[in-house]
Amino acid sequence: MSSTTEIETHTKTITLKTADRKLFTLPEPVAMEFKTVKSFFDDNPDASSHTVVPLPNVNLGELEKISFCCEAQLDFRSRGESAKDESKAQQKKFLKQQTNDELKSLILAANYLDIADLLNVLNQEAADRIKNKSVEYVRRFFGIENDYTPEEEAKVRAENAWAFEGVDPDSDVDPDEDVMMN
Amino acid sequence: MGTQLDFLSYLNDEMSVKIFTCLDDPSDIARVSCVSHSWRNFVIANGLAKHLCLRMFPQLSRVDHVVEPASMAESLVAVGSSNMEWETLKKEHRAYAFLAQGFMSFPEEEKCISEAIIASSTDNPWESIDNTLEKNDILGVRTSYWSSKGYSNPVVPETLTYKLVADLCLVTEVRIKPYKENLGSAYFEHGVHIYSAKSVRFRMGHLKTYIDNLMDESCPDSHGDKFVWTYTSLEFPMVQEDCLQSFKLPAPVLCIGGILQIELCGRVQRNQIDDLFYICVAHVQVVGRPLSPAFGVEILEPSENFVLKALSYTQPRTVPQETRRAAERWHRWLIDNQPIINIMRGNVVDLVEYKWEVEDSYEESDEDGNEESDKLNLP
Numbered sequence: 172m173s174s175t176t177e178i179e180t181h182t183k184t185i186t187l188k189t190a191d192r193k194l195f196t197l198p199e200p201v202a203m204e205f206k207t208v209k210s211f212f213d214d215n216p217d218a219s220s221h222t223v224v225p226l227p228n229v230n231l232g233e234l235e236k237i238s239f240c241c242e243a244q245l246d247f248r249s250r251g252e253s254a255k256d257e258s259k260a261q262q263k264k265f266l267k268q269q270t271n272d273e274l275k276s277l278i279l280a281a282n283y284l285d286i287a288d289l290l291n292v293l294n295q296e297a298a299d300r301i302k303n304k305s306v307e308y309v310r311r312f313f314g315i316e317n318d319y320t321p322e323e324e325a326k327v328r329a330e331n332a333w334a335f336e337g338v339d340p341d342s343d344v345d346p347d348e349d350v351m352m353n
Numbered sequence: 354m355g356t357q358l359d360f361l362s363y364l365n366d367e368m369s370v371k372i373f374t375c376l377d378d379p380s381d382i383a384r385v386s387c388v389s390h391s392w393r394n395f396v397i398a399n400g401l402a403k404h405l406c407l408r409m410f411p412q413l414s415r416v417d418h419v420v421e422p423a424s425m426a427e428s429l430v431a432v433g434s435s436n437m438e439w440e441t442l443k444k445e446h447r448a449y450a451f452l453a454q455g456f457m458s459f460p461e462e463e464k465c466i467s468e469a470i471i472a473s474s475t476d477n478p479w480e481s482i483d484n485t486l487e488k489n490d491i492l493g494v495r496t497s498y499w500s501s502k503g504y505s506n507p508v509v510p511e512t513l514t515y516k517l518v519a520d521l522c523l524v525t526e527v528r529i530k531p532y533k534e535n536l537g538s539a540y541f542e543h544g545v546h547i548y549s550a551k552s553v554r555f556r557m558g559h560l561k562t563y564i565d566n567l568m569d570e571s572c573p574d575s576h577g578d579k580f581v582w583t584y585t586s587l588e589f590p591m592v593q594e595d596c597l598q599s600f601k602l603p604a605p606v607l608c609i610g611g612i613l614q615i616e617l618c619g620r621v622q623r624n625q626i627d628d629l630f631y632i633c634v635a636h637v638q639v640v641g642r643p644l645s646p647a648f649g650v651e652i653l654e655p656s657e658n659f660v661l662k663a664l665s666y667t668q669p670r671t672v673p674q675e676t677r678r679a680a681e682r683w684h685r686w687l688i689d690n691q692p693i694i695n696i697m698r699g700n701v702v703d704l705v706e707y708k709w710e711v712e713d714s715y716e717e718s719d720e721d722g723n724e725e726s727d728k729l730n731l732p
Contacts, residue, residue, distance in 0.1 A: 278372075290371070298375030306387045318390050327387050330447075333454050333668060334383035 186223045193231040194223065197238045204241045206285035226284070233280035240265060240289055266296045271312055274300070303339050370399050379405060379453030397442050402449035409456060410607045412583065417658040419448045422665060448663040455644045456523060459669055465639040467518040470612070473511045474502040476631065482513055485637040498532035500548070503629025507620040511632050514580070519645030520611040526601045526640040527555055527615065532633035533595030536625065548633035549593045551619025553600060558582040559610020562654045580612055583657055593621055597636060605641070609650055609659060613639060
């Protein structure tokens with residue numbers, strides 16, 4: 172992952188201030204992939220590239236990862252059709268390295284930063300991770316409190332009894348730490 | 354982060370819907386609705402089951418509204434008008450979730466044809482379309498097949514129209530076996546003639562609702578006006594072989610209205626006697642998943658929209674053996690009584706040339722049809 176202190180002197184850079192009060196500098200083309208950042212500059216015509224953009228809803232960790240993804244995607248895009256497969260493979264590899272919690276944080280961050288393409292990819296990954304999983308797994312994955320009474324739950328499960336055949340068994344893997352291997 | 358707060362509450366509805374729309378298995382949607390009250394409400398309020406069904410079969414965009422079994426409707430009478438919208442959403446959720454499940458897991462049947470309706474032309478009363486429902490080639494002493502009329506122009510197409518076992522049926526495959534004529538006579542060449550077509554195409558749709566009874570139509574040529582076709586397939590090439598040829602649809606098609614038509618395009622075989630081109634079919638099968646009796650449809654003419662009726666939420670069992678056997682007995686009776694049925698349908702044939710089939714002996718005779726009542730075999 173590229174260091175946060177890399178500054179390409181021949182490219183304009185933008186500096187962002189995260190929720191945990193850290194400064195993060197990245198090339199302007201990458202920053203402009205974040206609609207939230209772009210809107211900031213559109214709404215503030217007086218702002219220059221030296222103006223620090225406050226992002227109170229994103230932590231440094233997520234920002235670094237997102238910046239890494241977007242920069243890589245921009246690079247692949249500039250190389251045209253031939254780089255499409257490589258781009259997909261790189262994205263897949265990155266996604267598989269994220270734990271469920273990390274994935275959720277990325278979704279929240281990408282949602283806040285308003286990066287449509289990245290969000291679609293992250294959403295699909297989240298959906299893939301809950302496909303064919305039990306209700307309990309989905310609850311733990313998303314951190315949902317079960318507010319059904321036992322009778323209500325029995326009733327709603329009975330209504331959908333057909334959907335419970337062939338579900339992946341919950342192994343001893345805790346979805347909070349579940350990491351997809353390979 | 355490890356937050357215990359509901360993840361969805363951090364995202365707006367649009368984003369949450371986006372995650373759930375990535376789920377393409379109806380079982381996942383159903384399980385998601387079991388997670389908590391708010392998730393179930395979310396699934397219902399956003400019509401996720403309906404959207405999934407629409408993605409699977411865009412023809413469902415023609416659904417005007419959904420109705421449920423009468424027993425369920427009664428319990429809604431007491432509900433105030435402000436809740437009606439929510440009750441409608443709940444009803445739609447139940448119906449579409451079960452429909453989506455039907456697409457995936459209702460039993461698949463090889464015999465989705467319930468009865469034959471009409472052929473575009475028939476050469477002789479004993480060569481009627483009903484024969485195509487009979488798997489066996491030889492019934493008693495009769496070879497069982499349908500034959501078109503003969504034409505000198507090989508381009509003239511033919512159609513065979515059938516009613517399926519369900520008003521709403523998923524169709525995956527159609528199988529057709531052309532008729533093979535053995536030429537064994539000393540007067541003609543030895544060999545075989547196979548009366549296949551060059552290619553086939555399928556249409557699916559419904560009967561125009563203002564036509565009460567197909568049997569009342571006295572002019573068979575007008576049958577083209579009786580149906581509304583809402584799906585037409587591409588053409589599939591047919592081979593000139595007397596095997597049961599399988600025509601797999603590129604993707605399952607939802608037949609709304611339960612009517613399926615086979616169009617046989619292009620003739621390839623001349624008859625040795627009159628040198629005209631004929632198309633003859635020995636057997637037809639339609640393979641798919643009937644979605645009735647769980648679901649029914651009511652077409653709203655003149656639009657092509659329809660009412661989706663959820664009639665029962667019970668998972669159907671495979672058609673019981675006894676029902677199958679009863680259907681087969683019915684088919685046999687139809688075949689044995691073709692001549693009368695064809696007259697009833699208006700396929701009037703010149704009586705002077707009419708030859709009656711007797712079940713236990715086959716004889717060429719010149720007698721006219723006046724004694725037909727003696728020869729009918731009633732079940």
